[in-house]
Amino acid sequence: MLSETDVALHADRIRRDGYTVLERVVAPQLVADLKAAVERIEREHHLGPATTSFEGFKTLRINNLLTYDDVFWEVPLHAAVLPVVEAVLDKECLLSSFCSLVLGPGQEAQPIHEDTQLIPLPRPHIPITINAIWALSDFTATNGATRIVPGSHAYDHAPEYGKHYDTQMATMPAGSVMLFDSALWHGGGANDSDARRFAFSCAYCWGWMRQQENLQLGIPQETARRFPRRLQELCGYGVYKGQFGHIDNRDPIELLGRERGKRMVWEATDVKKARQAAQS
Ligand SMILES: O=C(O)CCC(=O)C(=O)O
Missing domain, CATH: 2.60.120.620 (q2cbj1_9rhob like domain)
Structure with a gap:
């Protein structure tokens, strides 16, 4: 290290x-x-x-x-x-x-x-x-x-x-x-x-x-299912910035049996807006 x-x-x-x-x-x-x-x-x-x-x-x-x-x-x-x-x-x-x-x-x-x-x-x-x-x-x-x-x-x-x-x-x-x-x-x-x-x-x-x-x-x-999660991501099972690499709005890491992948940027934006509205 x-x-x-x-x-x-x-x-x-x-x-x-x-x-x-x-x-x-x-x-x-x-x-x-x-x-x-x-x-x-x-x-x-x-x-x-x-x-x-x-x-x-x-x-x-x-x-x-x-x-x-x-x-x-x-x-x-x-x-x-x-x-x-x-x-x-x-x-x-x-x-x-x-x-x-x-x-x-x-x-x-x-x-x-x-x-x-x-x-x-x-x-x-x-x-x-x-x-x-x-x-x-x-x-x-x-x-x-x-x-x-x-x-x-x-x-x-x-x-x-x-x-x-x-x-x-x-x-x-x-x-x-x-x-x-x-x-x-x-x-x-x-x-x-x-x-x-x-x-x-x-x-x-x-x-x-x-x-x-x-x-x-x-x-x-x-x-790939046996890889540590970081290695799966390094191999392309991920969505860059929640935009590039998705499959029908889902993170491809879910194909490897991982429960919840990354949210798409468009979904994350709405979630953030809703959270801000709830706080104000
Ligand atoms: O063997 C090396 O030291 C470098 C090999 C290399 O640069 C390459 O194959 O692109």
Whole structure:
């Protein structure tokens, strides 16, 4: 857990520099459990490396992670990470995508990019997605630490795909999390070591945006019903500001068996008016 002052400090760094690093905030036992779960799933589901140059021909990316093992539920909800994300976005933010990033030895550096550059908004703009890169291994200069261009979230253009840029390596010890505004120019490094670099990307977006992964359809309802309420909300079972995401004026969280979801804004306005009239 971070103090309120530290949460505000990290949120300010994201706004100013485009990124911040929360050092060693993940308990070593959780790091070990998460790595073991990734390796087990890879084995049991016979998963292999990605098949596109962007995703990395020597990189294991497991998408839709929440469906594989309950241990992954702890990641989007992590008590040191989520409050910083909520301070930059708001408390009605959503999980946008969550996948493993296991760089195998020999993985080449990923082209520098930004995660929301296909969204047709003039740059620079407010942070719309915050990505959390979880280091489950030490991130070093040789095993593929994420490369970043500090301050680039404020540039008025996106990087040119495939072009060389001078970058800084986000080296950090295992158990650390780098949070960044997804408009920051970045890319995975080259893994020139003989060991795998274990990591997650866990990205959050505003509640008024479309998520990168379709979590309402991708996660079976029986699984989502078992989630803690906050994780259900993060996955899109909610109504942003009581307006966006309703189903026939009902909060979709009721589909998961929760008794009373959020009131729609139009209903809440009348309830407030009636209450004020009763008091006067
Ligand atoms: O692997 C990394 O360090 C970063 C990966 C990344 O930025 C991406 O896949 O969009």
